[in-house]
Amino acid sequence: MILDDLTNVTKARVARAKEQQPLAELRSHVEELDLTTDFPFEQALRQPQLSFICEIKRASPSKGDIKTTIDVPQLARDYAAAGADAISVLTEPDYFKGSLADLEAVTQTVSLPVLRKDFTVDPYMIYAAKRAGASAILLICAILSDQELREFFALADHLSLSAIFEAHNATEVQRAIAAGARIIGINNRNLKNFTVNFDNAKQLREAVPADTLMIAESGVKTAADIKELSGLGVDGVLVGETMMLAPDPKAKLQELRDGEN
Numbered sequence: 001m002i003l004d005d006l007t008n009v010t011k012a013r014v015a016r017a018k019e020q021q022p023l024a025e026l027r028s029h030v031e032e033l034d035l036t037t038d039f040p041f042e043q044a045l046r047q048p049q050l051s052f053i054c055e056i057k058r059a060s061p062s063k064g065d066i067k068t069t070i071d072v073p074q075l076a077r078d079y080a081a082a083g084a085d086a087i088s089v090l091t092e093p094d095y096f097k098g099s100l101a102d103l104e105a106v107t108q109t110v111s112l113p114v115l116r117k118d119f120t121v122d123p124y125m126i127y128a129a130k131r132a133g134a135s136a137i138l139l140i141c142a143i144l145s146d147q148e149l150r151e152f153f154a155l156a157d158h159l160s161l162s163a164i165f166e167a168h169n170a171t172e173v174q175r176a177i178a179a180g181a182r183i184i185g186i187n188n189r190n191l192k193n194f195t196v197n198f199d200n201a202k203q204l205r206e207a208v209p210a211d212t213l214m215i216a217e218s219g220v221k222t223a224a225d226i227k228e229l230s231g232l233g234v235d236g237v238l239v240g241e242t243m244m245l246a247p248d249p250k251a252k253l254q255e256l257r258d259g260e261n
């Protein structure tokens with residue numbers, strides 16, 4: 001399955017990164033940063049209206065190349081001007097053609113909270129996210145043990161990073177809750193066959209406690225999609241390909257927002 005491949009290539013990449021810069025060295029740089037923030041990513045989700053997390057994603061396993069030649073700082077400015085509440089950056093290089101440099105380009109250009117969207121399999125990646133200026137990381141329940149979920153979340157918290165626990169089914173939602181999740185992302189993309197079905201978010205809505213922030217991920221294309229998802233009472237939506245391919249991000253985001261009303 002694709003998640004196994006992504007996990008394996010990511011572990012190998014982290015091992016190579018540690019040869020270039022050992023964990024102790026990276027950690028000491030990070031510990032010099034101001035680690036007290038007010039979790040701006042969570043704040044962006046805690047507002048009465050639906051929050052939009054616009055994603056920078058050059059390519060993906062399901063779609064292949066989406067838009068590989070992009071001016072990342074300009075796109076970040078476009079998303080900010082369009083009214084995005086947060087930005088997600090795919091940093092995985094092998095399947096998504098992303099990088100930490102993309103993430104840094106965003107955090108250095110706009111003041112919006114930024115999610116490092118990657119296949120977190122090692123604490124090293126959490127330190128690297130913090131050093132690059134991220135406000136949040138992704139913890140995918142399907143690739144992490146219960147102990148890893150708890151340990152990685154504790155580290156993220158220590159570094160003042162929010163964590164999105166990504167779940168695809170009720171068991172994963174329960175595991176996220178047991179690990180203390182404050183944000184749960186329901187991915188509507190089936191990672192075995194890449195089909196997208198909002199029924200996933202619908203069926204799991206009740207399983208997510210009212211005091212836990214919930215994000216619906218993947219497959220958002222139209223105002224009608226937003227109407228359907230906002231009707232579930234989700235706090236935020238993560239929109240990738242649609243925003244990447246929009247000739248006018250501001251007009252597209254407005255069109256989507258209109259679906260909420």
Ligand SMILES: O=C(O)c1ccccc1NCC(=O)[C@H](O)[C@H](O)COP(=O)(O)O
Nearest residue numbers: 060061062063217218219220239240241
């Ligand atoms: O997008 C994929 O093909 C994919 C495949 C395997 C694991 C993760 C994948 N995508 C990561 C994401 O979660 C999406 O980029 C994100 O939810 C936005 O999705 P979309 O709006 O459909 O681009």
